[in-house]
Amino acid sequence: MxxxxxxxxxxxxxxxxxxxxxxxxxxxxxxxxxxxxxxxxxxxxxxxxxxxxxxxxxxxxxxxxxxxxxxxxxxxxxxxxxxxxxxxxxxxxxxxxxxxxxxxxxxxxxxxxxxxxxxxxxxxxxxxxxxxxxxxxxxxxxxxxxxxxxxxxxxxxxxxxxxxxxxxxxxxxxxxxxxxxxxxxxxxxxxxxxxxxxxxxxxxxxxxxxxxxxxxxxxxxxxxxxxxxxxxxxxxxxxxSFEEEKAPYNLLPWLDEQAPESVLYVSFGSRMALPMNQILELRDGLEKSGCKFLWVLKTNKVDKDDKEDVQTILGESFLERTKKQGVVIKGWVKQDQILAHPAIGGFLSHCGWNSVTEAARLGVPILAWPLNGDQKLNAEVVEKAGIGLWADWGWRGEVLVAGDDIAKKISELMTAAKVRVKANEVKAKVRLVxxxxxxxxxxxxxxxxxxxxxxxx
Incomplete structure (x- = not known):
């Protein structure tokens, strides 16, 4: 046949x-x-x-x-x-x-x-x-x-x-x-x-x-x-992913210099952007957490409309203060390659379903910050499975989450030993499946x- x-x-x-x-x-x-x-x-x-x-x-x-x-x-x-x-x-x-x-x-x-x-x-x-x-x-x-x-x-x-x-x-x-x-x-x-x-x-x-x-x-x-x-x-x-085994691209050399499981990857997906005042609070929260971070910044729902550069949005002083702490980029990234890198120890995510399954497959703990659509229910899946924490801060734009609160949640995730163990257990079971x-x-x-x-x- x-x-x-x-x-x-x-x-x-x-x-x-x-x-x-x-x-x-x-x-x-x-x-x-x-x-x-x-x-x-x-x-x-x-x-x-x-x-x-x-x-x-x-x-x-x-x-x-x-x-x-x-x-x-x-x-x-x-x-x-x-x-x-x-x-x-x-x-x-x-x-x-x-x-x-x-x-x-x-x-x-x-x-x-x-x-x-x-x-x-x-x-x-x-x-x-x-x-x-x-x-x-x-x-x-x-x-x-x-x-x-x-x-x-x-x-x-x-x-x-x-x-x-x-x-x-x-x-x-x-x-x-x-x-x-x-x-x-x-x-x-x-x-x-x-x-x-x-x-x-x-x-x-x-x-x-x-x-x-x-x-x-x-x-x-x-x-x-x-x-x-x-x-x-x-x-x-x-x-x-159909391309994850291909040669790494130019974001990974910075990650190669970081300690294992020390970097928080921050991304809210391809269809969602935080309001500008919330972006600035997230900026402050990342800095206050003291955690290494790789932040994919997005300011518009459609990427073709995303015209402002990182310096204009976040300020030169922030980028100068955090140049050893983190990297901020704009544009589409190969997320699987980032999540698979041994330096990544957490993922601050909107909990789009592709992001959830990628993190689960690669054993990366999730800090769920759902913004729209299916994301609160996906965050509940993450929490029940024990592979992450859910920061229930309402739908996008309902409340302004303070930088101090964001910093606390980031620190909680990056030090959550039980979550990390469970995430690695799921990763091992996925390999068997x-x-x-x-x-x-x-x-x-x-x-x-x-x-x-x-x-x-």
Whole structure:
């Protein structure tokens, strides 16, 4: 039988793109023919650079460019996020993708899509007698919230003061659910709601997660206790970077000079920036902590708009005082290479799911400072797994966190022996799971690839 020919369709933003490209590389390495649908233009420069790097390293993977059409009509939903605006354009243009996918040679045997376009991809798969899968780009607990959103918003979930009682999962604080998800007029709520029904039609739901982080939630999803008739859930994580074995780049010489586990890596991801007054408090907190630090500074949601230099933002005097203590940079970095460096001893993170799984895989303790979206629920996963601490300082911009408080939390993380031991235990268990011959992930991937093969007609 011919190998499976699989198309992967990520949506907007690095949070979606990263796990999709990692899965694409994994499938291609196991003999699958792989095509990746890429958006043109991308919202951020980081996406464009990452895509270019991926295809230069994997020339055997087919690139299928898709340019969504911008609507001239004003959206009927609340939507001012540039990444979500691109998702809305994608949703309105998906009919243009059908003939492109149908013309691929050899014919597709399966398509793996982002949840936000699952309904259209299920329709395409049904019309062309191929298998459809969803790759969830968030944690299993947040995904559970998403599939339960209609019941939550219709009052079908039992509510206590300050909490929701989720079927099969127990209580979740209202404060951990991003407000836009509970607003039926918001585009995010609407797009999720429209795609939920197809989750019983896909052949499987893939997660960049693993049992050391979310065994109970994954089991609850697979048992039907969360929502009946849900497709089988397959935990394929943590997915490897497709470029981490390549030669290091120019940030690492500074790290080479630092003591083992002495440096705090600070990054809030590719789609989120702290308000300017909070950036200045973080600056003060890093200095007061006395801890060595590597800070990836971001001041705008879209990196193309990030024009000011580090000196202008933080001040020459701060950079002079801390020149032996830390390094501040702007722009996209190879985070896996940084987290894998022996000098890194902690990670101050917004708790985007890619960041959580990367840190867990590499044994780096996390100081969780969630800002938006799925991040509070991801922070709870980190805390429950024992691999980090959660600084619950509200959603982005709700409160101004003082530099002194930030310094205390940094010191607490960097001296938290139990957290460090647990993080290293998880790292060791991940190595066993990822064993290339007979490990749990090896067996699971083999089973998935068998399912991806062309259906008998």
């Amino acid at each position: 011919a190998p499976p020919h699989v198309a992967l369709f990520p949506c907007s933003g690095m949070g979606s793109l990263t796990p999709f490209l990692r899965l694409a590389a994994t499938l291609a390495a196991r003999g699958c023919a792989v095509a990746v649908i890429t958006l043109h233009p991308t919202v951020s420069a980081a996406e464009s650079d990452y895509i270019s790097s991926f295809f230069s390293l994997h020339p055997h993977i087919k690139r299928v460019e898709f340019q969504p059409q911008l609507s001239l009509e004003k959206s009927k939903f609340l939507n001012i996020d540039p990444f979500l605006m691109q998702v809305e354009a994608i949703s309105n243009s998906l009919h243009l993708l059908d003939p492109i996918l149908a013309a691929l040679s050899p014919p597709l045997s399966a398509i793996i899509s982002d949840f936000q376009v699952a309904r259209s991809m299920c329709r395409f798969a049904s019309n062309n007698s191929i298998s459809a899968y969803v790759l969830a780009t968030t944690s299993a607990i947040f995904f559970s919230i998403l599939v339960l959103l209609p019941k939550i918003n219709n009052g079908g979930i039992f509510q206590e003061i300050g909490h929701l009682q989720l079927p099969g999962l127990g209580p979740v604080p209202f404060s951990s659910i991003a407000p836009q998800l509970l607003d039926s007029n918001h585009f995010m709520s609407a797009i999720l709601d429209s795609n939920i029904p197809c989750l019983s039609e896909v052949k499987g739901i893939l997660f960049n997660s693993f049992s050391e982080l979310e065994s109970e939630t994954i089991e609850a999803l697979n048992s039907g206790r969360v929502i009946p008739d849900l497709a089988p859930v397959l935990a394929l994580g943590p997915l490897n 990822r064993s290339e011959s007979g490990g749990d992930l090896d067996v699971l991937l083999g089973s998935l690839i068998d399912q991806l093969k062309p259906q008998e007609k």
